Amino acid sequence: MDFSLNEEQRGWQMEARKFAEEEIRPISLARDQIADPSKTFDWEIIRKGSKLGFRTLAVPKAWGGHEADFVTQALVMAELAKGDSSVSKTFSQCWKWSHLIAASCTEDQKERFLKPFLADDTFVLGKGGSEANAGSDNRMPPEDDPKSGWKLQAERKGDEWILNGTKLYIANGSVAKLFFVDARTNPNVGIREGSTMFLIPNDTPGFRVGKVFNKRGWRFYQNGELIFENARVPHANIVGEVNGGVKARATDKSEFGDIELAANALGICDDAVGLAMNFARTHKRAGKLVIDHQLVQLKLNEMYALTEALRSFVLRVAWERDQKLPDVGNNVLVMNYSTDVVQRVTRLNMEIHGAEGCMMNARVDKLVRDAMIWTHLAGDTVQRVKVVKRLK
Amino acid sequence: MYNLNLTAEQLEFRDTVRDFVDREVKPVALLPARLEPFEKPLLTDLLDQASQMGLRTLALSEEAGGAGADGLTSCIVLEELAAGDVDIAVVLGQTAMLGRVLFDQLMTPGQRKRFLPEFVEDDQYHLAFAGRDADANIGWCYHRPLAEEADTEPTAVKKGGDWVINGSVAFASNAPIAKLIAVQVRTDPKKTGMNGLSTLLVPRDAPGLTVGQAVPAIEGSGQRIRWHHGTGAGMVFKDCNVPADHLLGKEGQSPLAGGAHAARGATQLAAINIGVARAAYEAAIDYAKLRWQGGRHIIEHPAIGMKLADAAIKLEVARNTVWKAAWVADHPDAVSDRSASGLPLHIIARAFTAEVLHRATLETAECFGAMAVMRDMPLQKYVHDTLVLLHYADNDSAAMLQIAEAVAGYQRPLAA
Numbered sequence: 057m058d059f060s061l062n063e064e065q066r067g068w069q070m071e072a073r074k075f076a077e078e079e080i081r082p083i084s085l086a087r088d089q090i091a092d093p094s095k096t097f098d099w100e101i102i103r104k105g106s107k108l109g110f111r112t113l114a115v116p117k118a119w120g121g122h123e124a125d126f127v128t129q130a131l132v133m134a135e136l137a138k139g140d141s142s143v144s145k146t147f148s149q150c151w152k153w154s155h156l157i158a159a160s161c162t163e164d165q166k167e168r169f170l171k172p173f174l175a176d177d178t179f180v181l182g183k184g185g186s187e188a189n190a191g192s193d194n195r196m197p198p199e200d201d202p203k204s205g206w207k208l209q210a211e212r213k214g215d216e217w218i219l220n221g222t223k224l225y226i227a228n229g230s231v232a233k234l235f236f237v238d239a240r241t242n243p244n245v246g247i248r249e250g251s252t253m254f255l256i257p258n259d260t261p262g263f264r265v266g267k268v269f270n271k272r273g274w275r276f277y278q279n280g281e282l283i284f285e286n287a288r289v290p291h292a293n294i295v296g297e298v299n300g301g302v303k304a305r306a307t308d309k310s311e312f313g314d315i316e317l318a319a320n321a322l323g324i325c326d327d328a329v330g331l332a333m334n335f336a337r338t339h340k341r342a343g344k345l346v347i348d349h350q351l352v353q354l355k356l357n358e359m360y361a362l363t364e365a366l367r368s369f370v371l372r373v374a375w376e377r378d379q380k381l382p383d384v385g386n387n388v389l390v391m392n393y394s395t396d397v398v399q400r401v402t403r404l405n406m407e408i409h410g411a412e413g414c415m416m417n418a419r420v421d422k423l424v425r426d427a428m429i430w431t432h433l434a435g436d437t438v439q440r441v442k443v444v445k446r447l448k
Numbered sequence: 449m450y451n452l453n454l455t456a457e458q459l460e461f462r463d464t465v466r467d468f469v470d471r472e473v474k475p476v477a478l479l480p481a482r483l484e485p486f487e488k489p490l491l492t493d494l495l496d497q498a499s500q501m502g503l504r505t506l507a508l509s510e511e512a513g514g515a516g517a518d519g520l521t522s523c524i525v526l527e528e529l530a531a532g533d534v535d536i537a538v539v540l541g542q543t544a545m546l547g548r549v550l551f552d553q554l555m556t557p558g559q560r561k562r563f564l565p566e567f568v569e570d571d572q573y574h575l576a577f578a579g580r581d582a583d584a585n586i587g588w589c590y591h592r593p594l595a596e597e598a599d600t601e602p603t604a605v606k607k608g609g610d611w612v613i614n615g616s617v618a619f620a621s622n623a624p625i626a627k628l629i630a631v632q633v634r635t636d637p638k639k640t641g642m643n644g645l646s647t648l649l650v651p652r653d654a655p656g657l658t659v660g661q662a663v664p665a666i667e668g669s670g671q672r673i674r675w676h677h678g679t680g681a682g683m684v685f686k687d688c689n690v691p692a693d694h695l696l697g698k699e700g701q702s703p704l705a706g707g708a709h710a711a712r713g714a715t716q717l718a719a720i721n722i723g724v725a726r727a728a729y730e731a732a733i734d735y736a737k738l739r740w741q742g743g744r745h746i747i748e749h750p751a752i753g754m755k756l757a758d759a760a761i762k763l764e765v766a767r768n769t770v771w772k773a774a775w776v777a778d779h780p781d782a783v784s785d786r787s788a789s790g791l792p793l794h795i796i797a798r799a800f801t802a803e804v805l806h807r808a809t810l811e812t813a814e815c816f817g818a819m820a821v822m823r824d825m826p827l828q829k830y831v832h833d834t835l836v837l838l839h840y841a842d843n844d845s846a847a848m849l850q851i852a853e854a855v856a857g858y859q860r861p862l863a864a
Contacts, residue, residue, distance in 0.1 A: 085670055091486055093823075191741060191817050198743030225818045270484050272821040272828035279818075341846070342588035342595035349588065351845060399810075406835070410844040414619045414663055416675035416836075428831065431810065432817045437751050
């Protein structure tokens with residue numbers, strides 16, 4: 057076994073660490089505390105990060121990207137998340153869908169969408185699946201209820217498709233220039249056989265962004281409502297085949313989304329550990345430094361142990377994906393594990409800080425709020441149940 | 449014998465307050481326009497209504513004009529209020545408890561005559577205590593003498609017939625709305641710690657007293673956020689004069705620091721904690737019966753059922769613990785006749801309740817999927833509120849070591 061990083065991996069990690077410390081962290085709390093959920097975004101940080109390569113990190117070199125391996129991607133996400141989890145997620149959300157473009161888009165589509173994505177520092181990507189009555193049904197369609205899952209309707213008219221319906225809680229919804237959108241093209245069968253994935257530029261006629269959701273955590277990362285009112289989409293924007301939307305999604309074998317959440321959680325844990333250590337070394341209780349109290353030593357021990365275990369698991373799974381080893385469910389397990397670890401570690405950090413009279417350290421609270429997002433991400437419980445089929 | 453039958457009066461209290469919360473409090477507290485902003489101004493109209501129902505003077509004796517509720521009844525009422533709005537519960541809990549302690553237990557007949565009529569009459573007459581908790585540092589000094597704490601109290605000196613107070617208090621619950629504040633002051637500068645402190649009754653309009661603005665949700669620097677329920681503020685005393693007979697108890701004594709008053713406060717806070725968690729739990733049950741995913745109402749999925757069952761267990765056991773602590777405090781002979789444990793039941797109730805109910809609230813919120821984190825929905829607020837109760841000043845994990853000291857039979861040497 058060799059746990060060492062190669063020079064390129066180390067290089068990206070250092071670059072990301074520097075950017076997180078010098079650029080992301082200084083704006084993190086202020087952005088989090090903007091009350092209007094549609095005003096939390098900062099295009100300047102996206103531009104700066106994009107110029108350093110963090111927006112296009114996962115795009116193949118042949119197309120002008122950096123083609124970083126999964127270990128590098130995991131390292132960068134964790135470093136960026138240590139500065140601000142939701143800024144990290146805004147960048148990695150672009151990688152998630154650039155993986156899909158590379159895996160399942162036609163040359164024409166790559167020409168029309170990947171090129172402008174690479175050329176424009178503010179070109180951000182998103183994907184629309186969830187609807188008001190289609191959440192976990194999209195992840196684990198029930199066998200006895202074929203009509204469940206997304207309902208957004210697409211009907212063909214000549215060379216165009218007419219889309220009607222509404223998507224909810226869509227990540228990067230209010231800022232993305234291009235969306236992958238799942239629509240129902242055959243309402244009589246389940247979504248696996250009856251849905252199609254469309255590429256939707258944000259200037260598509262009949263398409264608009266509605267409400268920006270006001271969340272407890274991840275406030276920089278905006279989730280929006282996507283509204284389709286007779287939206288007209290060219291047939292050439294179909295990803296994969298008609299009624300083959302779920303299959304098209306599955307062509308991306310990286311399972312990036314799972315590692316992504318786990319690596320991001322790792323960054324939060326690193327931040328929490330750093331805050332806790334700094335506090336414990338600089339504050340006193342009953343005449344002794346906090347770090348010299350057994351009570352706190354035991355908590356710090358647990359925070360470190362959980363964080364290091366998560367780091368090992370994240371990097372191992374990233375390495376497994378790089379080696380293209382058979383997918384035995386580890387990617388889902390690491391995501392589920394990260395959900396539990398990030399709750400616990402951020403809570404321990406809060407315990408160590410405690411209330412200062414009637415106040416709480418705002419960043420300590422932010423980490424707990426960001427961590428809560430994991431409790432439903434990707435339909436957390438559904439994934440825990442679903443992965444059992446893949447376990448050997 | 450610990451009796452699980454509530455009295456007819458307790459049941460009536462519970463039903464009346466539950467009805468008030470359902471009809472008056474929830475429609476206001478659950479509005480998205482109320483939930484979304486960081487700043488949530490105190491719902492003062494509802495506080496006035498609650499006062500008219502007798503909840504502000506709940507624990508004040510009947511002879512004095514209150515409802516004379518015991519500790520258990522107060523817990524029952526506060527749980528119901530907190531299921532509607534945690535801030536209303538905390539404010540009323542504080543005023544009701546201080547009303548009993550100040551007017552029924554500590555004031556002289558002369559003081560009572562001066563302050564009681566207005567307290568009973570005025571729906572907006574709230575009470576505050578500004579002072580240190582004598583037990584605050586015990587856990588950090590486990591099995592050792594208490595460490596000396598920096599002295600932060602205002603000083604008071606006698607001049608002519610008056611006390612003249614100077615200095616400041618960083619924070620006191622209820623201060624922004626209190627019309628009478630019991631203030632701990634240092635009257636003997638030669639002594640340190642709890643020795644040499646006295647308590648003065650300071651009316652809100654005393655010359656030289658300035659009460660600060662209520663602590664904002666986010667401090668100006670953005671580096672710290674409000675971490676308490678109800679309302680609170682700091683105060684400054686500048687040659688603040690109060691008459692000599694405003695001394696509460698004897699000079700050099702702090703009758704409100706620690707002891708029975710703190711125990712009742714902790715138990716009340718635990719009851720409020722139950723109310724918040726119960727609101728989340730009841731919302732989750734309603735939603736799980738409505739929400740349709742996976743081919744059935746989600747309440748029919750075992751994964752959801754386990755979360756609800758787990759929350760039900762935690763709520764039931766927490767309520768037992770809190771009610772027992774309240775009941776034993778109401779019946780001190782239960783300890784002396786060895787019916788009940790002599791351990792600090794209020795700390796046990798507070799620590800246990802805060803921990804398990806924060807987890808239960810987070811789990812029940814999970815039944816809502818993404819909606820759990822949306823600020824126009826109450827789930828994220830319930831989670832936040834239980835988190836505040838979990839990491840309150842009186843409830844850091846060091847507080848639990850007070851239980852261990854009691855278990856060990858440790859006797860702390862008295863400070864010099």
